[in-house]
Amino acid sequence: MTQAPRPGPPLWLLAELTYRCPLHCVFCFNPVDFAQQDSELDTEDWLRVLREGRALGAVQCGLSGGEPLLRDDLEIIIAEARRLGYYTNLLTSGVGLNAQRAAALKAAGLDHVQLSFQDSTREMNDFLSHTKTFELKNRVAKIIKDQGWPMVMNVVIHRLNIDHIDRIIAMAHEMGAEYLELANTQYYSWAFVNRDHLLPTHEQLRHAEEVTDAWRARLGERMRIFFVAPDYHEGRAKKCVNGWGSMFLTVAPDGTALPCHTAKMLPGLEFPNVKAHSLSEIWFDSEGFNRYRGTGWMKEPCASCDQREQDLGGCRCQAYLLAQDAAAADPVCAKSPDHHRVVEAVQRAAAREPGGPVEHPLVFRDPA
Ligand code: FES
Numbered sequence: 001m002t003q004a005p006r007p008g009p010p011l012w013l014l015a016e017l018t019y020r021c022p023l024h025c026v027f028c029f030n031p032v033d034f035a036q037q038d039s040e041l042d043t044e045d046w047l048r049v050l051r052e053g054r055a056l057g058a059v060q061c062g063l064s065g066g067e068p069l070l071r072d073d074l075e076i077i078i079a080e081a082r083r084l085g086y087y088t089n090l091l092t093s094g095v096g097l098n099a100q101r102a103a104a105l106k107a108a109g110l111d112h113v114q115l116s117f118q119d120s121t122r123e124m125n126d127f128l129s130h131t132k133t134f135e136l137k138n139r140v141a142k143i144i145k146d147q148g149w150p151m152v153m154n155v156v157i158h159r160l161n162i163d164h165i166d167r168i169i170a171m172a173h174e175m176g177a178e179y180l181e182l183a184n185t186q187y188y189s190w191a192f193v194n195r196d197h198l199l200p201t202h203e204q205l206r207h208a209e210e211v212t213d214a215w216r217a218r219l220g221e222r223m224r225i226f227f228v229a230p231d232y233h234e235g236r237a238k239k240c241v242n243g244w245g246s247m248f249l250t251v252a253p254d255g256t257a258l259p260c261h262t263a264k265m266l267p268g269l270e271f272p273n274v275k276a277h278s279l280s281e282i283w284f285d286s287e288g289f290n291r292y293r294g295t296g297w298m299k300e301p302c303a304s305c306d307q308r309e310q311d312l313g314g315c316r317c318q319a320y321l322l323a324q325d326a327a328a329a330d331p332v333c334a335k336s337p338d339h340h341r342v343v344e345a346v347q348r349a350a351a352r353e354p355g356g357p358v359e360h361p362l363v364f365r366d367p368a
Pocket of ligand 1 (some may be wrong): 241
C-alpha cells in the first residue's frame with residue numbers, strides 16, 4: 001500500500017455533543033448501539049477540542065447529536081466557537097428551542113440553524129419520530145426566523161414521505177427557509193435496519209426529482225433546494241464525506257474522533273480519543289484517519305478505475321455493511337462484484353405494493 005497523502009486541514013469540525021435525543025427516528029444515523037456509549041465529554045474538553053480544531057485550520061463548526069439542545073452548556077460552547085472565529089451551525093430537531101433559549105444562543109453568537117422535519121403532515125412527522133413534535137417544529141421555525149438566522153430545513157426522504165415532496169417544498173417556502181435539504185436516506189445505522197421499509201422505487205424518485213426541478217425553476221435563488229443523490233439507485237458511488245480524512249473531523253460524544261459519524265463500527269480500526277491525543281496527532285498521524293485516505297489502499301476494481309480520483313471508492317461504511325469488507329468497492333457502484341446486493345434491495349422495493357407488508361417490523365430508534 002502506498003503512503004496516504006499528507007492532507008490539508010479539516011475544514012469541518014462536527015461536534016456530536018450527545019447521543020441523547022427525545023425523538024426515535026427510524027432513519028437515525030447515530031449508532032444502533034448508542035445506548036451503550038453513554039459517556040460525554042465535559043465542557044472543558046469540548047472547549048479544548050474547539051481550540052485545537054481552529055488551530056488546525058477548521059472554519060466550520062457543526063453542533064449536532066442526538067439533540068444538542070439537551071446540553072445545558074451549549075451556549076458556552078457556541079460562545080467559545082464564535083470567539084475562535086468558527087462559523088457555527090446548530091443541527092436540531094427543535095425540541096428544547098423556545099424563544100428564551102434562542103435569544104441566549106443568538107447572544108452567544110450562533111450563526112445558523114438547521115431544523116429537521118420528518119414530513120409535511122403531522123401524522124407522518126409524528127409517526128416517523130414516534131413523538132408529537134410537528135406543531136412544536138412549526139413554532140420553532142418561526143422562532144428561528146424571528147432571531148434572523150438563516151434557516152436550513154432538512155427532511156430525510158424515503159418511501160414513506162417521498163410522495164409528499166411537493167407539499168414538503170411548499171411548507172419550507174411558506175416557513176421562509178433559505179435552504180431546503182431533501183436528504184435521500186443513506187442506508188447506515190437505523191436506516192440500514194429499516195432499509196426495506198424506506199427504499200423508494202425508481203418511479204417515486206424520478207417523480208420527486210421532477211417536482212423538485214419545477215420548484216427550483218419557480219423559486220430561483222429565493223430558496224435553494226438540495227436534492228441529495230440517492231446512491232442505491234444511481235449505479236455510481238459518491239465521494240463520501242468528500243474523501244476519508246480530507247475535510248471532516250467528527251468528534252463523538254465520548255470523545256472518539258472519526259472521519260465520518262458511523263466509522264466506529266468498522267472492525268480492525270482504532271479511532272483515537274481526544275482525551276488522550278491532540279486533534280493534530282489524530283488528524284495527521286492516526287491509523288484510523290490514514291487507512292482510507294487517497295487511493296493507495298484500493299484493490300480492484302477501484303485500483304485501476306478511471307473514476308477512482310472522483311469517487312475515491314465510495315463509502316467505506318457502506319462497503320462494510322454490504323460486502324463485509326471496508327476496503328471493497330462500494331457496492332452501489334455497478335462495477336462492484338457485490339453490486340447485486342444493491343440491485344436486489346432496489347428490486348424488492350419495486351416489487352412491493354405501496355403500503356405492502358415487509359418481513360420485519362419497522363424499528364424505532366430506542367435504547368432498548
Ligand atoms: Fe462512513 Fe461513508 S458513512 S465512509
